[in-house]
Amino acid sequence: MQKADLIIQNGLIVTVNDQMEIIENGAIAIAGNKIAAIDSTENILKTFETEKMIDATSKIVIPGLINAHSHLPMTYFRGLADDLPLMKWLQEYIWPAEARFLNPEFVYHAALHGAAEMIKGGTTCFNDMYFFSYNIAEAAAEAGLRGIVGEVVMNALPGNKQKENEIFDYVSTSRKSFKRNDLIDFTIAPHAIYTCDKEILLKSLEFARENDMLLHIHVAETEQEVIDSLRNFGKRPVEYLKEIGFLEHKTIFAHGIWINDAELAIIKNKNVSIVVCTESHMKLASGFAPMKQYFENEITVCLGTDGVSSNNNLDMFSEMDFTAKLHKAYNNDPTLLPAEKVLKMATINAARALGKEDQIGSLEAGKLADIITIKTAELANLPMYNVYSHLVYTINSNSVNDVIINGEVVMQSRELVNLNEAELQERARKYAAKIRAK
Amino acid sequence: MQKADLIIQNGLIVTVNDQMEIIENGAIAIAGNKIAAIDSTENILKTFETEKMIDATSKIVIPGLINAHSHLPMTYFRGLADDLPLMKWLQEYIWPAEARFLNPEFVYHAALHGAAEMIKGGTTCFNDMYFFSYNIAEAAAEAGLRGIVGEVVMNALPGNKQKENEIFDYVSTSRKSFKRNDLIDFTIAPHAIYTCDKEILLKSLEFARENDMLLHIHVAETEQEVIDSLRNFGKRPVEYLKEIGFLEHKTIFAHGIWINDAELAIIKNKNVSIVVCTESHMKLASGFAPMKQYFENEITVCLGTDGVSSNNNLDMFSEMDFTAKLHKAYNNDPTLLPAEKVLKMATINAARALGKEDQIGSLEAGKLADIITIKTAELANLPMYNVYSHLVYTINSNSVNDVIINGEVVMQSRELVNLNEAELQERARKYAAKIRAK
Numbered sequence: 001m002q003k004a005d006l007i008i009q010n011g012l013i014v015t016v017n018d019q020m021e022i023i024e025n026g027a028i029a030i031a032g033n034k035i036a037a038i039d040s041t042e043n044i045l046k047t048f049e050t051e052k053m054i055d056a057t058s059k060i061v062i063p064g065l066i067n068a069h070s071h072l073p074m075t076y077f078r079g080l081a082d083d084l085p086l087m088k089w090l091q092e093y094i095w096p097a098e099a100r101f102l103n104p105e106f107v108y109h110a111a112l113h114g115a116a117e118m119i120k121g122g123t124t125c126f127n128d129m130y131f132f133s134y135n136i137a138e139a140a141a142e143a144g145l146r147g148i149v150g151e152v153v154m155n156a157l158p159g160n161k162q163k164e165n166e167i168f169d170y171v172s173t174s175r176k177s178f179k180r181n182d183l184i185d186f187t188i189a190p191h192a193i194y195t196c197d198k199e200i201l202l203k204s205l206e207f208a209r210e211n212d213m214l215l216h217i218h219v220a221e222t223e224q225e226v227i228d229s230l231r232n233f234g235k236r237p238v239e240y241l242k243e244i245g246f247l248e249h250k251t252i253f254a255h256g257i258w259i260n261d262a263e264l265a266i267i268k269n270k271n272v273s274i275v276v277c278t279e280s281h282m283k284l285a286s287g288f289a290p291m292k293q294y295f296e297n298e299i300t301v302c303l304g305t306d307g308v309s310s311n312n313n314l315d316m317f318s319e320m321d322f323t324a325k326l327h328k329a330y331n332n333d334p335t336l337l338p339a340e341k342v343l344k345m346a347t348i349n350a351a352r353a354l355g356k357e358d359q360i361g362s363l364e365a366g367k368l369a370d371i372i373t374i375k376t377a378e379l380a381n382l383p384m385y386n387v388y389s390h391l392v393y394t395i396n397s398n399s400v401n402d403v404i405i406n407g408e409v410v411m412q413s414r415e416l417v418n419l420n421e422a423e424l425q426e427r428a429r430k431y432a433a434k435i436r437a438k
Numbered sequence: 439m440q441k442a443d444l445i446i447q448n449g450l451i452v453t454v455n456d457q458m459e460i461i462e463n464g465a466i467a468i469a470g471n472k473i474a475a476i477d478s479t480e481n482i483l484k485t486f487e488t489e490k491m492i493d494a495t496s497k498i499v500i501p502g503l504i505n506a507h508s509h510l511p512m513t514y515f516r517g518l519a520d521d522l523p524l525m526k527w528l529q530e531y532i533w534p535a536e537a538r539f540l541n542p543e544f545v546y547h548a549a550l551h552g553a554a555e556m557i558k559g560g561t562t563c564f565n566d567m568y569f570f571s572y573n574i575a576e577a578a579a580e581a582g583l584r585g586i587v588g589e590v591v592m593n594a595l596p597g598n599k600q601k602e603n604e605i606f607d608y609v610s611t612s613r614k615s616f617k618r619n620d621l622i623d624f625t626i627a628p629h630a631i632y633t634c635d636k637e638i639l640l641k642s643l644e645f646a647r648e649n650d651m652l653l654h655i656h657v658a659e660t661e662q663e664v665i666d667s668l669r670n671f672g673k674r675p676v677e678y679l680k681e682i683g684f685l686e687h688k689t690i691f692a693h694g695i696w697i698n699d700a701e702l703a704i705i706k707n708k709n710v711s712i713v714v715c716t717e718s719h720m721k722l723a724s725g726f727a728p729m730k731q732y733f734e735n736e737i738t739v740c741l742g743t744d745g746v747s748s749n750n751n752l753d754m755f756s757e758m759d760f761t762a763k764l765h766k767a768y769n770n771d772p773t774l775l776p777a778e779k780v781l782k783m784a785t786i787n788a789a790r791a792l793g794k795e796d797q798i799g800s801l802e803a804g805k806l807a808d809i810i811t812i813k814t815a816e817l818a819n820l821p822m823y824n825v826y827s828h829l830v831y832t833i834n835s836n837s838v839n840d841v842i843i844n845g846e847v848v849m850q851s852r853e854l855v856n857l858n859e860a861e862l863q864e865r866a867r868k869y870a871a872k873i874r875a876k
Contacts, residue, residue, distance in 0.1 A: 078820075079827035083776035117817045282763035283831070285772040312831040313818055322760070325720035329764070334723040338521035379555045380751055380835075382516075382863055383870030389517035393721070393750040397818075398836035425820055432821030 002036070004029040004050040005407060009041045011056025011373060014387055016063050016347045016362040020340065022387065028061065030369040033182060033407035037365050054402055054409070058377045060387060060395075062343070063363050064124025064146075064370035064405065065316040066350035069216075069254040069275040069304025071130045072139070073107040075114035076431050077309040086222065086284055094309060097435060106431070108135040113428050115143035116419050117314050121397035124370040124405045127252065127275070127304070127354060129189040129216050134174035137184045144410035144418045146370060148354060150189030150216040155200045164200055168207050175211070182406055187214040187252075192221075193237055194228055198244050209249050214355065220263075221255035222286050238263035247272060252353055254304065256294075257287040264290070264297050273300040273353030276345075278323040280306035291327045292336060302350035317397045320346050324392050339392035369407040375399045440474070442467040442488040443845060447479045449494025449811060452825055454501050454785045454800040458778065460825065466499065468807040471620060471845035475803050492840055492847070496815045498825060498833075500781075501801050502562025502584075502808035502843065503754040504788035507654075507692040507713040507742025509568045510577070511545040513552035514869050515747035524660065524722050532747055535873060544869070546573040551866050553581035554857050555752050559835035562808040562843045565690065565713070565742070565792060567627040567654050572612035575622045582848035582856045584808060586792060588627030588654040593638045602638060606645050613649070620844055625652040625690075630659075631675055632666055636682050647687050652793060658701075659693035660724050676701035685710060690791055692742065694732075695725040702728070702735050711738040711791030714783075716761040718744035729765045730774060740788035755835045758784050762830050777830035807845040813837045 006029075013026035015038065027044035029036040037044060074094075081093035107130070118126060125146035128136055133149040140147030151171045155164065171186055178184040188211075190196040190204045208215045220226065220237050233240045238259060241247050247270040256274040259267070267274070276289045294301040303319050305311050324342045328334050351361025359368045374395055376384055381399060384390050403411035410417050444467075451464035453476065465482035467474040475482060512532075519531035545568070556564060563584035566574055571587040578585030589609045593602065609624055616622040626649075628634040628642045646653045658664065658675050671678045676697060679685050685708040694712040697705070705712070714727045732739040741757050743749050762780045766772050789799025797806045812833055814822055819837060822828050841849035848855050 076821060078822070079832060080823050082824065082827040082831065083773055085772055089772075113817065113820070120817055279763060282767040283772065285766045285770050285774075287770075288767065312827065313834075315818070315834070318756075318759075321756075322763070325717060325760070326764070326767070328723045329720040329726065332723050332725075334523055334527075334721065335521055336723075377863055379551065379558055379859060379862060379866075380753070382551070382866040383514060383873070384516070385518050385870065385874065386520065389520045389750065393520065394517060396751075396753070396834060396836055398834055421817060424817060425815055428817075428820040432823065435821070436823065 001049045002047055004031050004036055004048040006030040006052045006054065006404070006409070007044060007048060007050045008054045008056050008061060008371065008373065009044065011059050011061035012387060013038060013061045013363060014391070015364065016344060017364050026061070028363065028371065030404070030407050033368055035363060035365050035367050035369050038363055054373065054412070056373045059373040059375055059401060060391065061363070061371060061373050062391065063347045063361055064372050064403065065122050065346045066302065066354070066361065067118060067123045067126040067304050067314065067316055068252065068302045068350045068353055069277055069306060070114070070126050070128045070314065071307035072114040072126065072128050072136055073110040073130050074307035074309045075117065075314070076106070076110040076428065076435065077307070078312050080309055080435065082283070082312070101435065102131055104132050104135045107132040108139050109427055109431065111136040111139035112142060112419070113424050114308065114314060115140050115145045116416055116421065116424055119143060119145055119403050119411050119416065120400065120414070121315050121317065122372040122374070122400035122403060123314065123316050124372065124403060125360060127187070127216065129254070133171070133186060134177070137174065137178050137186070141178070141181055141183055142418060144183070144405050144408055146183045146360070146405055148185045148187055148214065150187035152189050152191050153200055153204050154191040154195040155197055164203060168203070172211070187216045189216040192218040192225070193240060194225060201244060201246050205246055205249055215249055215251040217251065217253060218255055219253040220258040223258055226258045236260065236263060238266050242266050242270070250355055255281070255286070255289070257281060257289045259290055264293055264299070267299055268297045273302065275302055275304040275353065276323065277304045277306035278326055279319060280310040282322065282326065284310055288326070288330045292331055300349055300352050302345050302353045315397045316346050317395050320392045339388040342392050343388055369404055371404040372400055373402040375401045439487045440485055442469050442474055442486040444468040444490045444492065444842070444847070445482060445486060445488045446492045446494050446499060446809065446811065447482065449497050449499035450825060451476060451801060452498060452500045452829070453802065454782060455802050464499070466801065466809065468842070468845050471806055473801060473803050473805050473807050476801055492811065492850070494811045497811040497813055497839060498829065499801070499809060499811050500829065501785045501799055502810050502841065503560050503784045504740065504792070504799065505556060505561045505564040505742050505752065505754055506690065506740045506788045506791055507715055507744060508552070508564050508566045508752065509745035510552040510564065510566050510574055511548040511568050512745035512747045513555065513752070514544070514548040514866065514873065515745070516750050518747055518873065520721070520750070539873065540569055542570050542573045545570040546577050547865055547869065549574040549577035550580060550857070551862050552746065552752060553578050553583045554854055554859065554862055557581060557583055557841050557849050557854065558838065558852070559753050559755065560810040560812070560838035560841065561752065561754050562810065562841060563798060565625070565654065567692070571609070571624060572615070575612065575616050575624070579616070579619055579621055580856060582621070582843050582846055584621045584798070584843055586623045586625055586652065588625035590627050590629050591638055591642050592629040592633040593635055602641060606641070610649070625654045627654040630656040630663070631678060632663060639682060639684050643684055643687055653687055653689040655689065655691060657691040657694055658696040661696055664696045674698065674701055676704050680704050680708070688793055693719070693724070693727070695719060695727045697728055702731055702737070705737055706735045711740065713740055713742040713791065714761065715742045715744035716764055717757060718748040720760065720764065722748055726764070726768045730769055738787055738790050740783050740791045753835045754784050755833050758830045777826040780830050781826055807842055809842040810838055811840040813839045
């Protein structure tokens with residue numbers, strides 16, 4: 001018998017592997033931080049022995065969901081202002097709140113709350129963009145959540161005090177501190193073409209290349225961004241980024257809404273992936289991402305929640321549901337984005353976008369053990385005929401039962417293992433009182 | 439001291455009354471099936487004494503949500519077929535399933551499951567349209583759920599065996615059986631203009647008038663319906679209904695998507711309300727309801743989930759979230775449908791559509807006690823700045839804690855009072871096995 005550190009047994013396993021295999025009454029043997037084997041429960045129990053077992057009877061077992069665009073510390077700004085025009089929302093509510101609370105302590109606590117919320121909703125990995133990424137990494141590591149944390153770079157906003165070299169040094173130092181932590185990666189995240197000049201965009205590119213890091217940037221989120229880009233650079237955003245030579249490294253575009261055919265062709269030929277944040281796009285009336293065209297062009301497209309202040313949650317199940325339904329409605333085609341495809345967006349496509357498709361995004365022997373179980377034994381989850389339809393259209397994030405990240409159980413039967421939920425709640429209330437008191 | 443049968447205390451009360459009053463640390467005294475008083479907890483406890491108390495500390499207390507268009511027995515068809523063109527979905531999956539399972543026993547069990555699911559999600563009243571409404575009423579009454587059950591009338595489908603007089607007799611008899619039950623009302627529900635001829639539409643109208651009943655009909659759900667109406671009647675659906683004299687009684691239009699300005703004007707001048715089913719409209723790619731125009735014309739518009747097979751749940755919190763976000767996106771206006779307005783759609787507007795605005799839809803002394811409490815002490819629900827934003831964009835139906843309908847506690851701390859959830863789950867699994875085995 002082989003030794004396993006943990007076995008998940010008796011589950012309906014949705015692998016999201018290349019063959020989209022589903023194993024009824026299946027089991028997963030985990031050794032260290034990796035999946036050692038996946039098979040029928042019978043076969044796994046013939047081969048592996050373990051002292052730790054999770055029973056997944058009447059549960060669906062899937063790869064942990066990947067939130068590919070977040071601003072985790074904005075979790076404390078949930079519902080601070082809504083139903084407003086974008087610029088009024090930013091200028092009168094979000095930026096002033098950020099100006100008052102942007103410090104390492106706030107960022108750490110708000111990110112810890114967000115990390116806990118992500119785990120409770122079945123997210124096992126997030127790709128973030130914010131200030132004080134060191135403290136976001138600290139929070140993710142403490143929660144046991146896999147985090148790819150991007151430090152924001154910007155220089156074109158009036159009054160911005162960031163000093164360029166300090167940012168890059170900050171990221172280098174932060175990265176070194178987390179070198180031995182399997183859960184944490186860093187990226188460099190130039191905010192957008194309207195907040196970064198050409199020079200700092202190219203410095204970011206150079207830094208990313210030298211350090212073999214992802215680039216993460218907001219692109220084509222609003223029509224105004226395109227109008228301004230045409231006025232300022234004589235080109236649309238993606239054309240401009242290509243022209244200045246920015247698109248020569250693995251890059252994630254957050255949003256990618258206002259993209260025309262010429263820009264699609266550029267994206268297709270560069271190492272660029274798209275993160276669509278459907279709920280944020282709808283709530284802020286940013287526009288409709290060209291989802292159909294992304295798939296037709298075989299561009300890697302995945303999902304993110306964006307910041308909680310524009311969503312207002314970190315719920316990837318809800319994000320899948322909104323995405324599947326919105327693009328059917330928008331394209332007048334109920335067959336577009338079938339559930340299976342949408343589940344891939346939230347798992348294996350996101351892993352690919354992050355350059356981690358060999359490590360996460362599907363349940364396969366040799367991959368890291370980022371796994372969630374989902375209860376079906378609830379009234380709202382019965383009956384079940386098709387597991388993909390269930391995962392996208394029916395399952396509510398509160399049905400997530402267990403969460404395993406990097407081989408560690410971080411939530412068991414909805415109880416967080418590494419964090420004290422009551423303390424997190426109390427701290428959120430205290431910060432909210434400060435934020436309210438202007 | 440006055441006697442109350444139940445007091446809900448220490449809650450954040452969102453009344454949805456004309457002044458949209460919110461009472462912090464508020465209490466509601468309930469006597470019999472009615473709200474006796476609403477005030478601060480301090481004042482209520484000075485005036486009322488009770489043996490039964492619900493503590494709503496850190497909870498939001500709102501009027502129960504009203505699902506204004508459902509097909510409750512389709513709950514057992516959840517996810518039976520998805521991501522298909524409408525006619526293929528209907529002809530190859532839904533109609534064959536219905537043909538096999540349309541009997542009183544199936545309808546009763548599936549409706550009981552749906553009624554339980556509605557209660558768990560904070561719905562206290564539903565307006566249904568299906569066959570065997572007597573058995574749906576039975577299920578609702580057993581669950582303790584307020585139900586307005588409409589018997590479907592149709593005669594234009596080939597092979598339909600319904601006999602007209604039998605339907606009307608069936609509704610009359612059913613209604614008599616439930617005469618003493620406060621929870622149950624009946625309506626007559628001609629299916630649509632493409633499944634009912636003029637004669638039966640007018641018979642339905644006459645029957646509704648004689649019996650002082652609501653009319654409930656599908657109108658303008660698809661573009662094809664308009665095309666067919668123009669071809670068959672030389673008029674668009676609403677114009678046709680006006681012309682034949684159908685719109686002379688209080689009527690609910692389910693869907694109301696493909697409505698032009700002339701039809702808006704007709705609706706405005708008749709006693710007609712609209713139920714929009716946003717998630718169903720999106721998933722089936724039916725189109726975008728003219729929500730902005732409905733509000734501009736002061737037409738009563740409310741929300742429904744439609745059948746579970748096209749949604750795929752009975753979750754009114756999700757329906758509010760989708761509705762608020764979709765119409766912002768579609769109209770390119772983030773200020774459209776602010777959260778407060780959307781909450782009204784799911785409560786007082788629905789009560790008005792059902793002709794029950796004096797009885798339900800808001801928390802006011804003298805109204806029926808249909809009340810739900812919602813936990814905020816959850817990671818995903820903290821922090822909270824604006825309670826309306828929270829209810830629409832943040833709250834997940836699993837945060838509903840207690841449900842009171844007609845003064846009776848039907849769910850307490852997420853435990854159903856009148857029903858055995860484990861039995862319902864087991865029965866759903868058994869029926870699903872039969873439905874799967876073709």
